[in-house]
Amino acid sequence: MTGEDKRIHELNTLKIIAEKLNEATDIQDMLNDVLKELLHVTGLATGWIFLIDKQGHYKLAADYALPAGLTIEQKKPMCEGGCWCLDRYQDGRIKKAINIISCKRIEEAIEQNWGETSGITHHATVPLRAGKEKFGLLNVASPNKKQFKEEELALLESVAFQIGTAIKRIQLVEKERTHALVVERNRLAQDLHDSVNQLLFSIMLTARGTKEMTDQIEVKEMLTYMQELSQEALTEMKGLIWQLRPKGLEEGITTALIHYASVLGLNMICNVEGVSTLPNYIEEELWRVGQEALNNCKKHAETDKVLFALSKSDSHVKMVLEDHGRGFHYNELVSIPSLGLKGMRERVVRMNGEFVLTSIPGEGTKIEITIPLKKGG
Numbered sequence: 372m373t374g375e376d377k378r379i380h381e382l383n384t385l386k387i388i389a390e391k392l393n394e395a396t397d398i399q400d401m402l403n404d405v406l407k408e409l410l411h412v413t414g415l416a417t418g419w420i421f422l423i424d425k426q427g428h429y430k431l432a433a434d435y436a437l438p439a440g441l442t443i444e445q446k447k448p449m450c451e452g453g454c455w456c457l458d459r460y461q462d463g464r465i466k467k468a469i470n471i472i473s474c475k476r477i478e479e480a481i482e483q484n485w486g487e488t489s490g491i492t493h494h495a496t497v498p499l500r501a502g503k504e505k506f507g508l509l510n511v512a513s514p515n516k517k518q519f520k521e522e523e524l525a526l527l528e529s530v531a532f533q534i535g536t537a538i539k540r541i542q543l544v545e546k547e548r549t550h551a552l553v554v555e556r557n558r559l560a561q562d563l564h565d566s567v568n569q570l571l572f573s574i575m576l577t578a579r580g581t582k583e584m585t586d587q588i589e590v591k592e593m594l595t596y597m598q599e600l601s602q603e604a605l606t607e608m609k610g611l612i613w614q615l616r617p618k619g620l621e622e623g624i625t626t627a628l629i630h631y632a633s634v635l636g637l638n639m640i641c642n643v644e645g646v647s648t649l650p651n652y653i654e655e656e657l658w659r660v661g662q663e664a665l666n667n668c669k670k671h672a673e674t675d676k677v678l679f680a681l682s683k684s685d686s687h688v689k690m691v692l693e694d695h696g697r698g699f700h701y702n703e704l705v706s707i708p709s710l711g712l713k714g715m716r717e718r719v720v721r722m723n724g725e726f727v728l729t730s731i732p733g734e735g736t737k738i739e740i741t742i743p744l745k746k747g748g
Contacts, residue, residue, distance in 0.1 A: 387412060388530055392537040393614050396544070398422075401537060402433035410435055413523070417491065418511040419449060420499070420534075425460050428745060432507065438489040440480030448485060456496040460508055468497040468524035468531065476514070490514030495524060497531040501539040509534065511677065568608050575601035609634050610666065624654050625681060626692075628661045635669045637677050642663055644682040653742055656722060657690050660715045664692040664738050667711060672696030672736065687743050695735040701728060715740075 388405055395401030406418050419434040431449045432604035441448050454475040459465045470493065477488050494512035509531045519527075550678070578597040585591060625643055628687055632639040651659070659677075668677050673694035680687050712728065715738070718725040 379513070381427060382688075383412070383535070385526075385529060389533060392533050395537055395541065396419055398538055398541050399432065401541070402534070403435070405537075406433045406435050406509075407528075409527075413526070414513075415487070415511045415516075416513040418509065420432065420507060420509050421457065422499075422507040423457070423460060423505070424745065429457060429507065435520070437484035438477075438480075440488045441476060443480075443485045445620040448480055452476075452479075456494075456508055456510060459496075460498065460505075465498050465508070468495060468519075468528040470524070471496050471510075471518050491516075493517045495519040495527060497524075497527045499531050499535040499538065504533050504535075506538050517616070542684055568605065571601050571608060573604045575605065581667060610662075615618055623681070624649065624657050624661070628665065628679060631662060632665050632677060634722065635676050637665060637669060639665075639677045639679050642678075642680045644680075646681055646683045646688070649683065649688060650744070653688060653722065653744075656718050656742070657688075660718055660738075660740060661690065661692060663711045663715050667736075668692075668694050668696065671699070674735075683744075684745070687741050688741045689742075691737065693735065695717040698730045698732045698735050700732055701730045 388408055388430050391405050391408055395404070402420050406420060408417075410416070410418050417434075417436040417438065419437065423427045423429045431446060434446070434449065437446070438451070453474075456465065456471050461467075473492055474494050477491055480486065480488055489513045491514055493516065494510045497509045497611045499507045499509055509527065511527065575598055576621065578594045582594040582598075585594075600614040623646075625641055625646075629639055629641065635654065665677065668674070670692045674694050676694065678691070678693040680689075680691040680693075716726040716728075717741050719742065722742050726742060727739040728736070729739075730736040
């Protein structure tokens, strides 16, 4: 291939990948698609991408055609332990595309006899970045290829920069979407407070005033019933408004749940250990689960006391909500008894957490939630 042909080939490669990146809206899908396309147009055999957070903890975000020795036990060799490219990334030695002398993960696969390594011993590694912000590493390799030419590394570096820019773009879009959702929730909560909430309060006051204007027992009973319904609806509406706009969550999950319990007329006894701050995504999910648990206590437990415990370690956060109320028969092997409880469990499972429900008739109900923390979280 002549120099001109190589240049045209490189430009076509960058064009194809740029089109993929411009269309991407999901980081996971984007990384898999672009990695596959990159290997196809460069003729390289395999590749993988590590995303690395600001604390230096990594995850395997994409891979293509890994040798069998690296895919054992659901790709365990690629998801655990350190390696030389990650070490260089952490200490700042990887600033551009470079050749790695050899692959520590491949060497371990050979030593442990994990499976075929397809003649791969070395790989090139390239930082994914946008400006000064770094997101991870792109690694590519081929059988018996121990050295990458400067033009190959330059091409990989160009692609890696495009990938980093696309990651940044998608993250910004997601932040904007999340912000828009919060704004809409706040608007709806305000609308409910200003309109429906006030109407219900007016109905309750009207019923109370009208009751004083009649001596008919039947009418007084009906107006009393209207008062009770209005009060119950007001309580439900306040709870709904809190679900849409959790006032106090900015001060932490414990404060938010104490306020919400107060809205429901519950007395929550708290025990908090080792918690200063939590990642926003965990706090939001704990808030939603805690809301549902308190709602269930208000509706079904026939007690106004709730025990709340929250603890955090280096590896996980644990939340417990318990009452000594009515309780119910529950067999986890059969089914979860309500949609609310199912929703709670689904939220926890989505975060790779553990949801444990214990309930005994006449003794009460206990919900234990354990959610793993990302290292450094």
